[in-house]
Amino acid sequence: MIFKKKTSGFSLIELLVVIGILSLLATVVFARVSQTRGKTRDTVRVEDLKTLDQAVQSFIVENGKLPANTTEIVTFFNINLKDPLASSRRSYIYGVTTNPDGTKYYCLGARMEVRSMSPRPCEISQGYTANYTIKGP
Numbered sequence: 001m002i003f004k005k006k007t008s009g010f011s012l013i014e015l016l017v018v019i020g021i022l023s024l025l026a027t028v029v030f031a032r033v034s035q036t037r038g039k040t041r042d043t044v045r046v047e048d049l050k051t052l053d054q055a056v057q058s059f060i061v062e063n064g065k066l067p068a069n070t071t072e073i074v075t076f077f078n079i080n081l082k083d084p085l086a087s088s089r090r091s092y093i094y095g096v097t098t099n100p101d102g103t104k105y106y107c108l109g110a111r112m113e114v115r116s117m118s119p120r121p122c123e124i125s126q127g128y129t130a131n132y133t134i135k136g137p
Contacts (some may be wrong), residue, residue, distance in 0.1 A: 038113035041084040045092075045110045048081050052092065052108050053134050055079055066106055070094040085113070108134040 052070070055077045059067050067073045070092065074081060081092055093109045 035114060042112045042114050044084045045112060048092065049108050049110055049134050051079065052081065052094070056094070056106055056108070066096050066104055067094070068096075083110075105135060 052073065055073050056067060059073055059076055067076070070081075073079065073094065083092070093107075095107045095109075096104055097107060098104050
């Protein structure tokens, strides 16, 4: 009597290779999703800065002066600004700076997760590093 060896199923090597490939694909997908979420939160921050910029410009028109701080702007216009990443220490910053010729201008800034280029970079004091800023007149 001749016995035939059963060859059904997968070998251990084949299973390990498949698990390795699936792990690699899962890592790539997770990294991409994480980056997309960061970009989405950065978009919200940019839109918040634009809203804040419009509020500052309206404040200047109505009061004839630059606001002293963000609290004055937020209170005056009843704006609710909260960073999209609630657990982060990221926040919005407002600063008033003087040009060498004596004219004042304001800067609005935020720390971004993915985006790092500012359309118009400006100096913001108070030891705050913003990688996205808006410079006002």
